[in-house]
Amino acid sequence: MSADKKEHIILTAIDLFATKGFEGTSIREIAAAANVNLAMINYYFGSKEKLFESIIEYKASHSRVALEELVQDTSLSPIQKIDATIDGYIDRLFGHRNFHRLIQQELITHTRTTLQTHIVNNIIYPNSRAISHIIEEGIQKGDFKEVDPRLTTITLVGTINQILLSTRYCSKMLSNSDDPDYNPYEDESVKNRVRNHLKLLLHEHLLKK
């Protein structure tokens, strides 16, 4: 099978898994939506669960965050790194929100324990730890106040996650919209509003006066 087709299946599966959940989606539906043969999915991915793992792997390799490099970067001040993190996070998570929702579901439920461990240890935690390191660096350098680095990280990540959680909630909260067709995630003004809020919030929280 061409790599293109494999990718096509993965992208189709991400959307379905994200909106219907892993057990709520049948490989029959995925096959139909991706316009491929039902048996092919098992043939090429091995099983439904392996398909899920392939999705994780594919995304992990295609959208790795440059956070670790950011941490190492000596040309930027800690607060500049924080701003860069906010900008990067918002762009990336808003763009891959379905994959992100997938991950979150997998974290909330934990049927596939080893996979969850993998996700936490290799995807979620490293990113959070990198942000924490930036904050710790700022504290050490005397730029930042003696805040709780881990919880500050959680606030940053949690705010974005809360927005990504539910289109409906997000629309109601940020646009007072009940229109089911409105997509707040592709509204640049929403993105800017979030960016500004987070930067303001964290500057106040982190920077010494």
Added chain:
Amino acid sequence: MSADKKEHIILTAIDLFATKGFEGTSIREIAAAANVNLAMINYYFGSKEKLFESIIEYKASHSRVALEELVQDTSLSPIQKIDATIDGYIDRLFGHRNFHRLIQQELITHTRTTLQTHIVNNIIYPNSRAISHIIEEGIQKGDFKEVDPRLTTITLVGTINQILLSTRYCSKMLSNSDDPDYNPYEDESVKNRVRNHLKLLLHEHLLKK
């Protein structure tokens, strides 16, 4: 069926749904875990989906938040209301974290559209709007800065949700623990740490110097 038994089934189902998802949990499992006859669940709740709705209803009526009263309360200053909200939210959400996870899953996925609308309109959104109102009141009174009330609310809610999301992530982030038996949600020091972080964060963000 006695109300006790009905409640027992609901509480059992919440835990299972929360950890394995709605589709990932069979009513067989629920029946076994609750030690009741398989057919009884359908007999008394009508269907698996109706059981889910019963859970929402039950929880909505048993754990209604006193937020609206807090908004109306004239004896408290806006910042005191924010502090009370943080204290109340943390206690309540930590205590009902499984139900809370259930709700979040339902929001991420949206197979049951009308139920989701119900949850957003009647449970999630009213609480968030109440918090926003407190912030707006503070701004009007001149106590608070001209922040974004909605996004500030999202930060408050999102931080707690992020912590509740995954025990594993929370343990790693807040206790550096890989022990699968450690429960950070019943660790008072964790709760206090979160409380202090949120109060500090929001005081800085909201209060005029």
Added chain:
Amino acid sequence: MSADKKEHIILTAIDLFATKGFEGTSIREIAAAANVNLAMINYYFGSKEKLFESIIEYKASHSRVALEELVQDTSLSPIQKIDATIDGYIDRLFGHRNFHRLIQQELITHTRTTLQTHIVNNIIYPNSRAISHIIEEGIQKGDFKEVDPRLTTITLVGTINQILLSTRYCSKMLSNSDDPDYNPYEDESVKNRVRNHLKLLLHEHLLKK
């Protein structure tokens, strides 16, 4: 339980069985429709099947046809007996059409073999045989032609059954009506039309010129 209540259940069950079939009707539905306790039906009739038998018994004793007496009656000529049979049959079957449909279903299918034998031997066949006897008597007396008495009986019974079979078919055929609320069986003009047709048909067929 009062006899009235028992009768009420039976009458309710007849209507449900007639329109949804025996296996297509649950005793739960019957209990709900008759406004009685579900367990009571089993308690008083023993089982669903026994309820069915009770229906047969009840109807057999409450609407027994006077055909046998008609056969014996020496004051009427054979053709007068035929006319009386037509009149009586139409009135009775049109009035009890739901019970009649019940019986017909039971004859088409034959899951309950002994009950079917009972119905044929004690309800259906005796009536048909009585009509055949009248015809045979007419032949013997020289009033009637040498027709096939059994098949002539079947034509008489079959014509009425065909009309009773399906309200929709009957409405379309006899009234050109597609109105789902129209009830041809309570339309006196329809009954008269059927009566006249059958009498004309059988007079021509039976009577010597």
Added chain:
Amino acid sequence: MSADKKEHIILTAIDLFATKGFEGTSIREIAAAANVNLAMINYYFGSKEKLFESIIEYKASHSRVALEELVQDTSLSPIQKIDATIDGYIDRLFGHRNFHRLIQQELITHTRTTLQTHIVNNIIYPNSRAISHIIEEGIQKGDFKEVDPRLTTITLVGTINQILLSTRYCSKMLSNSDDPDYNPYEDESVKNRVRNHLKLLLHEHLLKK
């Protein structure tokens, strides 16, 4: 699945549905009788109800009656058309008596309303109307008396249906047989007797002297 296997399942289902009713027959039984996997029936027909619809469709396309052509045929006189109709009907209905019983059950009960409408409008009524047309043509041409065409049609159809209704009733009435193994529908003498009776009956009823 091969068309043969599909046909095999349909034919098996017709027999079971005809003798036990639709709700009285489980797809398990059908699968066992047809020697196919239980899941395959749902897999290929979609559901039990869809299987039923497939049966109707299959039969409708495989045994369409040539009645409409008969109506148009100008080389035959009306009474010749009637005779041809009788011959054709008897052969066809006797041959497909199980499917015919199926249809009749579906007409008596009416759980599946739209399907019933389909059957009446597309299968039953067109045939009856075609026969009525022949009779009307005979009346117009002056060959036939001014009879009731619709009721005369019902008599023709109803007589055959009455015979097909129940093997037991038919055996007792036409052969005085209580032998449960006797099949009157494959007895040529029975068929001839019915043919002759109907022709005699209708000739007398229709033809001017």
Added chain:
DNA sequence: TATGAATGAGTTTTCATTCAT
């Protein structure tokens, strides 16, 4: 490599019936 057909184990749901009171 690719796929239509097939299947066994699982699901939810419905049912007639029985039980405890």
Added chain:
DNA sequence: TATGAATGAAAACTCATTCAT
């Protein structure tokens, strides 16, 4: 006598997976 609660058995249906080609 009467009934709300409970239950075992069976129903229809769905599913991921495998097989034969």
